[in-house]
Amino acid sequence: MAGDIVYADIKIDRTFSLENSSSLQKSDSHHHGIFLKVGCAMIITLFVTVIVLSILIIQLKYARHNAVENESKEKFCTGKNKSGTITSTVSFNFSTAHKSCPSKDWKLHGGKCYWIAEDKKxxxxxxxxxxxxxxxLLVIRDFIDMSFLWRYLNTSVFYWIGLSIPPGGQSWTWVDNKPFDSHLFPIEEKRITRSMKCAQVSCRKVTNQNCEQNDQWICQL
Incomplete structure (x- = not known):
């Protein structure tokens, strides 16, 4: 009888141990699953956060780039500074105002005549x-000249203007021998070499180019 009791106790203890071990394994597995899900959720959240921040940074850079470009474009094409006032170098000159131009190929704008070439030289x-x-060649002196560029020029095309660095010279000079005033608009210089000393204009900017390159041009009367 005593042997039966001992055997029963041992059997019960073993059964309890197995059940307890199984319960612990299930508990550990459950906790492991929770930790795994939480970890995955944190990784996904972090990944999404990085993507969102990257998009915001790109949008911010794009917005700043557009703001700078628009400001430069506004200054070049309208002669206005940040306060919206006309800069001191921009002035109206009606002393030589034209009422008509030599032919219909010329464009009358603000009392000045402009001719835009279609071929390239x-x-x-x-x-x-x-x-x-x-x-x-076009000499950009005032608001009238810049408003002409804004109104008539194709933004994707560059045109020769009367601005260059003469042979032996060091600074930009207009064809009427007057010096270039950098306060009126900037020149986006790619690089200055012996051949890159002539200026071109689009509605957006003025840049230097190889003088031997064939491009359209603008005459002014």
Whole structure:
């Protein structure tokens, strides 16, 4: 009888131990599953946060770039500074205002006549062509000239203007031998070499270019 009791006790203890071990394993497995889910959720949240922050940073940089570009464009095409006032270098000059232009190929704008070439020539050839028309390559002096660029020029096309660094010179000079005033608008200089000393204009900016390159041009009367 005593042996039966001992055997029963041992059997019960073993059964309890197995059940307890199984319960602990299930509990550990359950906790492990929870930790795994929480870890995955944290990783996903972190990944989404990084993506959102990256998008915000890109949008911020894009917005700043557009703001700078628009400000530069506004200053170049309208002659206005941040306060919205016309800069001191921008002025109206009606002393030589034209009421008409030589032909319908010329555009009358603000009392000035402009001719936009459709074919392409080098800077020197463009300068000579304007001289043959009793005019000169465009000299940007005031609001009238800049508003003409804003109104008529194709933003994707660059045109020769009457601005260059003369042979032996160090600074930008207009074809009428007057110095360039950097307060009116900036020149986006790619690089200055022996051949990159002639200026081109689009509605957005003025940049230097190889003088031998063939491009369209603008004459002014």
């Amino acid at each position: 080098s800077w020197d050839e463009s300068k000579n062509d304007c001289a043959m028309k009793n005019s000169h």
